[in-house]
Amino acid sequence: MTLRLLLAGALAVPFLAGCGPDQNEAPTDSAAVExxxxxxQTTRRRTGAEIQERAMSRVIRTVYLCENGERLSVDFDNPRSMATVRNARGEAIDLFQERTADGLWYKASAYELRGKGLMATWTADGAPATTCRAVD
Structure with missing residues (x-):
C-alpha cells in the first residue's frame, strides 16, 4: 500500500507543477504593459538598409494602370534582376534590368518599362509608349 502511495505521489508531481501561474502570461499592471x-515597437523597427536588403532579396508584385486603358501586372524578381510583365490578355514578357541612375528600367527586344516612384512608361512591340501609374 505504501509503495502505491509513493508511486501515485511521484506521478502526480509533474501534473501539479503545471498548475502554478504561467511564466509567459502577459503583465496586467499599466506600467508593465506600457x-x-x-x-x-523598438525591436520591430528596421533601418533603411535592412528594408532595402529585404526588398532586394524577394519578388515584388505591382499593378499598373496605363493611360491607354491597359492593366499590367509586374513581378519584379530582384534576385534575378528581371521583371515579368503580364497584360490583361495573359501574355507574359520577361524583361531584364538595365543600369539606371535613379528609378527602374527593364527591357527586352521591343519591350521596355521605365519609371520612377509610382509612375512608369510602358513601350510594347511597336505600339506608342504609354504612361502608367502603380496602383498596388
Missing part, C-alpha cells in the same frame, strides 16, 4: 509595448 514597457512591453515600447519594447515591442
Amino acid at each position: 514597457a512591453r509595448a515600447i519594447e515591442a
Whole structure:
C-alpha cells in the first residue's frame, strides 16, 4: 500500500507543477504593459538598409494602370534582376534590368518599362509608349 502511495505521489508531481501561474502570461499592471509595448515597437523597427536588403532579396508584385486603358501586372524578381510583365490578355514578357541612375528600367527586344516612384512608361512591340501609374 505504501509503495502505491509513493508511486501515485511521484506521478502526480509533474501534473501539479503545471498548475502554478504561467511564466509567459502577459503583465496586467499599466506600467508593465506600457514597457512591453515600447519594447515591442523598438525591436520591430528596421533601418533603411535592412528594408532595402529585404526588398532586394524577394519578388515584388505591382499593378499598373496605363493611360491607354491597359492593366499590367509586374513581378519584379530582384534576385534575378528581371521583371515579368503580364497584360490583361495573359501574355507574359520577361524583361531584364538595365543600369539606371535613379528609378527602374527593364527591357527586352521591343519591350521596355521605365519609371520612377509610382509612375512608369510602358513601350510594347511597336505600339506608342504609354504612361502608367502603380496602383498596388
